[in-house]
Amino acid sequence: MIDFFIVVGYCMSMMKDKNICRLCPRKCGVDRINNMGVCGVSRTPRIAKAYLHKWEEPIISGDTGSGAIFFSGCNLKCVYCQNYPVSHDAVGEDVSVERLAEIFHELESAGANNINLVTPSHYVDAIISALDIYRPNIPIVYNSSGYDSMESLKKLKDYIDIYLVDFKYYDAELSTKYSMAPDYPDIAKANILKMREYQPENVIENGIMKKGVIIRHLILPNHTDDSIKILQWIKDNVDQPFISLMGQYVPMYDASKYPQINRKLKPLEYKLVLNKMIELGLTDGYAQELCSATETYTPIWDCQGVK
Numbered sequence: 001m002i003d004f005f006i007v008v009g010y011c012m013s014m015m016k017d018k019n020i021c022r023l024c025p026r027k028c029g030v031d032r033i034n035n036m037g038v039c040g041v042s043r044t045p046r047i048a049k050a051y052l053h054k055w056e057e058p059i060i061s062g063d064t065g066s067g068a069i070f071f072s073g074c075n076l077k078c079v080y081c082q083n084y085p086v087s088h089d090a091v092g093e094d095v096s097v098e099r100l101a102e103i104f105h106e107l108e109s110a111g112a113n114n115i116n117l118v119t120p121s122h123y124v125d126a127i128i129s130a131l132d133i134y135r136p137n138i139p140i141v142y143n144s145s146g147y148d149s150m151e152s153l154k155k156l157k158d159y160i161d162i163y164l165v166d167f168k169y170y171d172a173e174l175s176t177k178y179s180m181a182p183d184y185p186d187i188a189k190a191n192i193l194k195m196r197e198y199q200p201e202n203v204i205e206n207g208i209m210k211k212g213v214i215i216r217h218l219i220l221p222n223h224t225d226d227s228i229k230i231l232q233w234i235k236d237n238v239d240q241p242f243i244s245l246m247g248q249y250v251p252m253y254d255a256s257k258y259p260q261i262n263r264k265l266k267p268l269e270y271k272l273v274l275n276k277m278i279e280l281g282l283t284d285g286y287a288q289e290l291c292s293a294t295e296t297y298t299p300i301w302d303c304q305g306v307k
């Protein structure tokens with residue numbers, strides 16, 4: 001009898017281990033069936049919206065739109081997040097991997113230029129399973145905060161055509177304060193270099209990117225010095241850098257608790273960073289107009305295209 005209980009206990013702990021999540025750099029070590037880690041969601045993909053999105057970079061959206069799938073939950077959870085209902089509150093509907101594969105197909109049939117996996121880091125295994133069921137004939141975009149584990153990037157290598165990756169902070173003090181992630185700068189740097197290794201060329205045909213890496217950077221108010229360090233690092237380390245410089249910051253969610261970032265960007269701050277980008281010769285890419293700093297460009301989280 002004692003042996004029986006030992007064996008049952010051993011099997012149960014094996015089953016539990018299989019569900020323990022260490023998918024991203026948070027390495028929470030929680031069972032995502034009964035508990036939540038930092039990302040705040042189970043392993044079952046939850047989606048807030050899946051539609052033809054016209055407001056990504058022009059080489060991603062084109063005229064017809066990018067097939068954007070906005071995943072709910074987030075492993076970074078910035079205090080100023082512009083998409084906080086999705087990232088922090090995890091609004092959306094759960095779908096099976098089979099349904100996720102159907103969504104890929106539906107967006108492709110609707111004329112999407114690509115399948116754009118937005119905030120995918122905490123669903124990497126489910127995304128791979130869905131892509132094994134249906135592999136679209138359009139590029140797959142991995143649209144991440146840059147806070148992915150190297151293991152995830154290796155698993156995704158043969159599935160991803162375009163990396164649309166944020167580089168948010170150079171200074172660990174900022175990544176700790178605003179995203180509770182002291183290791184973010186080191187992880188983002190290593191990931192950007194790995195992404196460049198996996199997609200060494202930016203291939204653009206008829207104004208649409210087919211393969212490559214786009215590095216996004218959102219300038220934060222009062223932190224232009226950090227933005228300039230990021231640009232300098234990109235210049236010194238990344239081959240064929242293609243940058244999307246964003247000035248659209250609007251203080252949202254918990255930003256009011258952090259006086260330094262509790263306002264929009266000043267034109268002078270934006271100009272300072274833009275001038276540095278030009279001075280460094282980082283002219284491949286986009287610089288977003290300051291007038292886009294409005295909530296108008298935030299999608300409505302209505303679960304369109306999910307069920």
Ligand code: SF4
Nearest residue numbers: 021024027028037039
């Ligand atoms: S994916 Fe979620 S639960 Fe898993 S390690 Fe990352 S934050 Fe934690």
